[in-house]
Amino acid sequence: MARILIVHATRSGATADVATILSDGLRGRGHDVDVRDAAESPSPGGYDLAVVGSGIHTGAWYSEALAWLDRHGASGVPVALFNVCLNAAKPEKRDETLGYNAVAAGKAMPVAQESFAGRYVPERVGFFKRLLLRTMQQPAQDHVDPQRIRAWADELDAALVAR
Secondary structure (H helix, E strand, C coil): CEEEEEEECCCHHHHHHHHHHHHHHHCCCCEEEEEEEEEHCCCCCCCCCEEEEEEECCCEEEEHHHHHHHHHHCCCEEEEEEEEHHHHHHHHHHHHHHHHHHHHCCCCEEEEEEEEEECCCCHHHCCHHHHHHHHHHCCCCCCCHHHHHHHHHHHHHHHHHHH
16 A cells, blocks of 8 residues: 655644644554654655645644645655544534645645544644634634544545555
């Protein structure tokens, strides 16, 4: 089967958790998967697919994920993109949350894109984000949906098999 690199950027851990669930789903399909932090800037050399994910802050990807795409997005290895944000928990915001991938998609020609709902755990975010979310009256919440993440793993697997 395929060798897959999953690269993620996270602040509070939700994107890393999504990357782990995604990797488990792909491994279950027989793929060899490595999960790495984007800040390490792992090379996609030798992989059949690079899946790049980022948490979202005020509608934007984290800088280390974008830097990874700047460095490796045109390497010739197919790229799939995902983001993790609280807005993705609202079906009516689907187009908006997929739109958060636009800048990242401009750095690579993605073969697939997705947006997953995340979580807000006040103890795991910085003071200013906590203050912003408190001002917006956002309670602690967890919308990470392992079933939906595994379903995307199945879609990526089908795309790899079809190649």
